[in-house]
Amino acid sequence: QSALTQPPSVSGSPGQSVTISCTGTSNDVGNSNRVSWYQQSPGTAPKLIVYEVTNRPSGVPDRFSGSKSGNTASLTISRLQAEDDADYYCSSYSISSTVLFGGGTKLTVL
Amino acid sequence: QVQLQESGPGLVKPSETLSLTCTVSGGSISGSYWSWIRQTPGKRLEWMGFIYFSGSVNYNPSLERRVTISIDTPKNQLSLKLASVTAADTAVYYCARGATYCPNGVCSKARAFDVWGQGTLVAVSS
Numbered sequence A: 001q002s003a004l005t006q007p008p009s010v011s012g013s014p015g016q017s018v019t020i021s022c023t024g025t026s027n028d029v030g031n032s033n034r035v036s037w038y039q040q041s042p043g044t045a046p047k048l049i050v051y052e053v054t055n056r057p058s059g060v061p062d063r064f065s066g067s068k069s070g071n072t073a074s075l076t077i078s079r080l081q082a083e084d085d086a087d088y089y090c091s092s093y094s095i096s097s098t099v100l101f102g103g104g105t106k107l108t109v110l
Numbered sequence B: 001q002v003q004l005q006e007s008g009p010g011l012v013k014p015s016e017t018l019s020l021t022c023t024v025s026g027g028s029i030s031g032s033y034w035s036w037i038r039q040t041p042g043k044r045l046e047w048m049g050f051i052y053f054s055g056s057v058n059y060n061p062s063l064e065r066r067v068t069i070s071i072d073t074p075k076n077q078l079s080l081k082l083a084s085v086t087a088a089d090t091a092v093y094y095c096a097r098g099a100t101y102c103p104n105g106v107c108s109k110a111r112a113f114d115v116w117g118q119g120t121l122v123a124v125s126s
Helices: none
Strands: A009-012 A018-023 A035-040 A047-050 A064-069 A072-077 A086-093 A099-101 A105-109 B003-007 B018-025 B033-039 B045-052 B057-059 B067-072 B077-082 B091-101 B108-116 B120-124
Touching (some): A035 A072, A047 A064, A047 B108, A072 A086, B003 B108, B018 B033, B018 B120, B033 B067, B033 B077, B033 B108
Antiparallel strands (some): A086 A099, B091 B108
């Protein structure tokens, strides 16, 4: 099983929106509602920010939103803030009952 | 709230077995499901396996021949053993709780990870 594909980096200015893509296959993202997104700042553990494609855990700002079309999931961050500067990872549960992660995307807030 | 703390040797010799423990505090290990996840020096995340409070497990097929995850309910701990390690197993190892959500009173396993330990760096070197 291969990792999910994410762009290595994205960037945006404060106040703008950015979207990070996560491409899998019909064995995972395409056939799963269990797609999640994590935010990781340097020296810390990943933090769950989206689960089941579109849901946010309590305390996560509504500036973070998830979606999915076919084999590609997306995370959109609206009204960018300096504190959003971090690494972002997607994950998906697969039809073989395993979890795959994406390679990670570095978001730079300019 | 639930907190996780990994512990174990920071250095393991090639061909030996890596052994880590994760202690759960602030809540019971029962009733949840748990995972070990590692992050390589290149920052790639790799899921290693699930363990359920019943003791049943699902392992990453790429690691299945070498990995063992177990649970000690009285001690509120889970453990990881990875056999025959090589330099490629050098990573930060995290334990994490599997998320369960109950909209409208119906609970489902989200297969996401809502609580993570701080991680522990394990280097494989002679």
